Amino acid sequence: MAKKQSRPAGKGTYQSKKNPIRPLMWVTVAVIALFLVIAFINKSMESKAEPIVYDEMPSLDGQPLYGESGAPVTVVEFGDYKCPSCKYWDENIFPKLKADYIDSGKVNYTFINTLFHGEESVLASLASETALAQYPEHFWDFHHALFAAQPSNQNAQWVTMDKIRELAENHIPNIDIESFMQALTDKTSQAAVNADDNLVERYKVQLTPTIMVNNVMMADPFDYDAIRAAIEERLAAIQ
Numbered sequence: 001m002a003k004k005q006s007r008p009a010g011k012g013t014y015q016s017k018k019n020p021i022r023p024l025m026w027v028t029v030a031v032i033a034l035f036l037v038i039a040f041i042n043k044s045m046e047s048k049a050e051p052i053v054y055d056e057m058p059s060l061d062g063q064p065l066y067g068e069s070g071a072p073v074t075v076v077e078f079g080d081y082k083c084p085s086c087k088y089w090d091e092n093i094f095p096k097l098k099a100d101y102i103d104s105g106k107v108n109y110t111f112i113n114t115l116f117h118g119e120e121s122v123l124a125s126l127a128s129e130t131a132l133a134q135y136p137e138h139f140w141d142f143h144h145a146l147f148a149a150q151p152s153n154q155n156a157q158w159v160t161m162d163k164i165r166e167l168a169e170n171h172i173p174n175i176d177i178e179s180f181m182q183a184l185t186d187k188t189s190q191a192a193v194n195a196d197d198n199l200v201e202r203y204k205v206q207l208t209p210t211i212m213v214n215n216v217m218m219a220d221p222f223d224y225d226a227i228r229a230a231i232e233e234r235l236a237a238i239q
Contacts, residue, residue: 067108
């Protein structure tokens with residue numbers, strides 16, 4: 001950096017020769033500071049990536065339940081039928097959970113609608129709640145069909161009345177499709193959707209899917225080893 005010198009009598013002004021070490025020193029300081037900031041951010045993220053323990057698990061009143069009602073552990077998914085990550089969870093994590101714990105009666109599972117993707121999320125949730133109200137024995141078939149119908153193009157608008165009619169006719173045997181569609185149009189299951197939305201607020205859900213094991217919200221919904229560990233811990237506690 002140039003440094004201004006005093007001017008001797010009868011002489012012009014001049015500048016000292018630039019010191020190449022000083023700029024290098026500032027660059028080094030800046031790089032070190034950047035690494036410190038990155039380390040601080042990573043540390044903050046790590047500190048947040050911990051399970052959150054609530055006083056109680058979400059209420060299962062009026063919720064769909066997959067598995068034995070008396071199972072000692074409940075896995076709760078806050079999910080959105082428009083969410084690609086929820087589709088992945090449904091098709092890749094849920095089958096493991098079913099095979100490892102649900103089929104043996106150790107765990108049951110429920111799904112809470114989370115309306116993060118606008119009108120299509122609301123319509124899909126209303127459709128699933130209508131299926132639950134009218135055909136509870138076929139709810140899960142319709143539930144999985146909704147996720148299976150989700151296209152790879154995340155921006156595609158695909159949750160329409162026509163698509164819901166198609167899925168309902170194909171996955172709910174002996175359905176009275178006109179009665180089903182009229183109930184959907186009349187929003188007869190809106191109260192159930194609102195109840196789910198209240199649970200989303202109550203548990204401060206920020207991302208989908210969000211997974212809880214009883215009253216513990218998991219840090220990573222895709223870390224199946226952590227989910228298993230949480231389940232095993234709760235199973236061991238009741239033995």
